[in-house]
Amino acid sequence: MKPPLRRCALYTRKSSEEGLDQEFNSLDAQREACESYVKSQSGEGWKALPAHYDDGGISGGTMERPALQRLLADIAAGKVDVVVVYKIDRLTRSLADFARIVEIFERHDVSFVSVTQAFNTTSSMGRLTLNVLLSFAQFEREVTGERIRDKIAASKKKSMWMGGAVPLGYDIPVNGSRMLIVNDAEAALVRRIFALYLELGSVHAVATMLSGEGLVSKRRVSRGGKTLGGLPFSRGALFHLLRNRLYLGEIPHREEHHPGLHAAIVSPELFNAAQRQLSANARRRSGSRTEAAASLLTGRIFDTDGQPMSPAFAHGRNGRLYRYYVSAPLQQGKARATDDRAPRRISAPAIESALSTALARLLPDAANDPLTSVVRIETHESGVDLLLPINRLARLRRGLGSGETADPEAGDRRYLRLRLPLRLRIRAGKTEVLGGTEPHQRPDPTLVRALRTAHALVEWDRSGAPSLSESPDTPWRRKLVRLAFLAPDLQSAILEGRQPKGMNLAALMVQDVPLSWAEQRRVFGMENRLGATNP
Numbered sequence: 001m002k003p004p005l006r007r008c009a010l011y012t013r014k015s016s017e018e019g020l021d022q023e024f025n026s027l028d029a030q031r032e033a034c035e036s037y038v039k040s041q042s043g044e045g046w047k048a049l050p051a052h053y054d055d056g057g058i059s060g061g062t063m064e065r066p067a068l069q070r071l072l073a074d075i076a077a078g079k080v081d082v083v084v085v086y087k088i089d090r091l092t093r094s095l096a097d098f099a100r101i102v103e104i105f106e107r108h109d110v111s112f113v114s115v116t117q118a119f120n121t122t123s124s125m126g127r128l129t130l131n132v133l134l135s136f137a138q139f140e141r142e143v144t145g146e147r148i149r150d151k152i153a154a155s156k157k158k159s160m161w162m163g164g165a166v167p168l169g170y171d172i173p174v175n176g177s178r179m180l181i182v183n184d185a186e187a188a189l190v191r192r193i194f195a196l197y198l199e200l201g202s203v204h205a206v207a208t209m210l211s212g213e214g215l216v217s218k219r220r221v222s223r224g225g226k227t228l229g230g231l232p233f234s235r236g237a238l239f240h241l242l243r244n245r246l247y248l249g250e251i252p253h254r255e256e257h258h259p260g261l262h263a264a265i266v267s268p269e270l271f272n273a274a275q276r277q278l279s280a281n282a283r284r285r286s287g288s289r290t291e292a293a294a295s296l297l298t299g300r301i302f303d304t305d306g307q308p309m310s311p312a313f314a315h316g317r318n319g320r321l322y323r324y325y326v327s328a329p330l331q332q333g334k335a336r337a338t339d340d341r342a343p344r345r346i347s348a349p350a351i352e353s354a355l356s357t358a359l360a361r362l363l364p365d366a367a368n369d370p371l372t373s374v375v376r377i378e379t380h381e382s383g384v385d386l387l388l389p390i391n392r393l394a395r396l397r398r399g400l401g402s403g404e405t406a407d408p409e410a411g412d413r414r415y416l417r418l419r420l421p422l423r424l425r426i427r428a429g430k431t432e433v434l435g436g437t438e439p440h441q442r443p444d445p446t447l448v449r450a451l452r453t454a455h456a457l458v459e460w461d462r463s464g465a466p467s468l469s470e471s472p473d474t475p476w477r478r479k480l481v482r483l484a485f486l487a488p489d490l491q492s493a494i495l496e497g498r499q500p501k502g503m504n505l506a507a508l509m510v511q512d513v514p515l516s517w518a519e520q521r522r523v524f525g526m527e528n529r530l531g532a533t534n535p
Contacts (some may be wrong), residue, residue: 003045038494060093180262181397443497454483487517
């Protein structure tokens with residue numbers, strides 16, 4: 001009886017690229033040995049697949065190998081029955097990776113065979129032997145890595161440059177030496193960057209100035225011929241440059257620094273002054289973390305172009321921390337157009353306070369801070385748009401003031417768009433938020449608390465009809481509930497502290513409150529101040 005067909009995939013790998021350009025290289029030798037082994041098993045129905053799974057110049061310590069990934073994909077597709085390799089470490093040198101590979105093999109009923117070690121994974125003994133051999137392969141790889149690291153450390157102690165990306169200010173060593181060569185033009189730029197940082201005191205300001213002058217990072221060409229660098233200096237690159245002790249003529253290795261063979265570019269006095277400035281700025285940033293965490297709108301506030309606005313901070317001469325929300329392009333150093341009137345840099349306390357006040361007025365019965373329910377905030381020159389859950393729509397519409405609108409969001413019916421006509425005024429490039437035309441007053445906490453209690457006693461159905469959530473059990477509470485039916489603009493005045501001096505809780509409790517909103521405004525002397533109309 002003819003045995004069933006066993007489709008064999010032959011996998012080969014070589015860690016280095018050395019010798020791969022030869023007519024008959026290591027990969028060819030591995031494949032030839034695997035093909036011979038498969039032919040010896042032809043009586044068992046084994047047949048080598050024509051596809052080549054060859055990884056040349058790739059370490060066995062990683063799974064990210066093109067040929068290996070193609071092999072695993074073909075196994076998952078049911079195209080392979082047996083995987084044949086010359087030695088186990090050709091497949092992988094990592095015990096953890098091998099466990100994952102064997103799990104894939106077992107899941108798809110695929111056997112694994114090593115030609116020179118003469119076993120497969122179809123038996124428990126084969127799997128045990130495989131794990132033991134792989135442990136030794138991983139041990140060999142780790143020992144080799146330790147030898148390489150020790151060699152690099154010893155070479156750096158002898159002041160040698162041991163490779164890597166050549167920093168701005170130097171060129172690669174020549175004639176097989178290990179000494180960096182100073183590039184005079186780039187070295188002058190490095191010294192200027194240090195001087196600029198000490199003058200301006202801000203890496204962001206240095207990056208902006210360099211970008212404005214068209215200065216870019218060092219250009220270099222990789223072994224593959226690809227051009228790298230030549231881009232505007234980022235803040236991260238400048239931080240690294242200012243901290244790099246290589247410019248002192250030293251060779252860094254982990255936490256140690258050894259005298260180098262190359263010449264210094266920056267004087268110790270200039271370098272140390274920059275380090276003190278960097279450390280001082282870092283301490284200020286660390287000290288402001290608690291206040292930075294209070295930026296309540298982070299991740300939810302956007303400018304008129306849909307760009308995110310992120311928290312930014314500045315220290316005044318008196319040591320006070322100023323918080324802002326700044327558009328991403330400005331954060332990244334992009335210049336603001338001279339004719340741009342859109343809000344790009346907004347005082348964080350001002351916008352947070354204005355939104356909290358408006359939402360507290362519109363949603364006085366909210367159990368928690370109403371700002372937490374806001375999904376998205378969009379700032380425009382004419383006002384601010386808020387996206388909130390659609391279930392707030394009926395409640396909001398009952399309390400809208402002049403110029404305020406609330407409608408279902410056109411693109412997503414789960415939300416409503418609330419427009420607040422907050423005035424955004426730009427002064428000296430910074431946006432101030434003005435919530436009204438009258439000077440700010442302190443709200444009466446007793447009156448505000450009474451208003452919230454009144455709303456807690458009232459429920460509103462979908463049609464907007466009110467009903468009592470519970471029967472007021474005292475004459476005081478029966479009078480208190482009337483506050484929930486005050487005109488929306490009167491309630492807004494209470495929450496913002498703009499009510500007349502005689503309008504306090506004691507007066508409201510003894511005075512008859514008319515049902516008509518227009519009459520309410522007349523009784524309390526607010527019809528002219530509010531400019532509202534009867535609904």
